[in-house]
Amino acid sequence: MTRASQALSGNKKNFYGGLDEGEQLKKAKGIALRLLALRPRSCKEVSGKLVQKGFLPSVIENVVVYLIDYGYLNDQKFAQALAVHLLENKKFGFARIGATLKERGLSPELAKATISHLQQNYSEEKTALQIMKRRFSNFNALRATPKDKNRIIQFLRRRGFSWETISDVLMI
Numbered sequence: 001m002t003r004a005s006q007a008l009s010g011n012k013k014n015f016y017g018g019l020d021e022g023e024q025l026k027k028a029k030g031i032a033l034r035l036l037a038l039r040p041r042s043c044k045e046v047s048g049k050l051v052q053k054g055f056l057p058s059v060i061e062n063v064v065v066y067l068i069d070y071g072y073l074n075d076q077k078f079a080q081a082l083a084v085h086l087l088e089n090k091k092f093g094f095a096r097i098g099a100t101l102k103e104r105g106l107s108p109e110l111a112k113a114t115i116s117h118l119q120q121n122y123s124e125e126k127t128a129l130q131i132m133k134r135r136f137s138n139f140n141a142l143r144a145t146p147k148d149k150n151r152i153i154q155f156l157r158r159r160g161f162s163w164e165t166i167s168d169v170l171m172i
Helices: 003-009 021-038 043-053 057-069 075-088 094-103 108-121 124-135 146-158 163-170
Strands: none
Touching: 021 043, 021 057, 043 057, 075 094, 075 108, 094 108, 124 146, 124 163, 146 163
16 A cells, blocks of 8 residues: 555554654654744643654654753643643633643642642632633622532533632622
8 A cells, every 4th residue: 555545545643654764753753843933832642643653762862852852842831831820811720720731641649749839829719710700790699599600610620619718709
């Protein structure tokens, strides 16, 4: 089966398997750089994409080391940038941010360190108040029914806010 017929049949698993290691390295670097041009990614995300394309494990390892050496990949900077984005733009709580960081392939230790850094610089209560006022603009804690309060509690829990933060915001 030729490379063109593999591409047409949708079999991308071994699309680059017919190339020698030097050619694979060149192609993999190009693909990885294009991926990073779209948005920042973790080392695990880049290597996962290259595995999907069918590159050899040694080639993938070399590409990741190359990208780290030249500063294109940095999991710590990626974690900080993603966490700040999720907090400021998406208005997620610390628990949801930590889970998202782990989903993106970052180590639990790095996720924990990133969250502790966020806790020093940002207030979860302030973020919860902002999103609650935006989403539930006519909410009044004194006149709210239990059903209304429960709706807000569930909304904030899905966003990753702790029970302590929710109770402070709702004055429960």
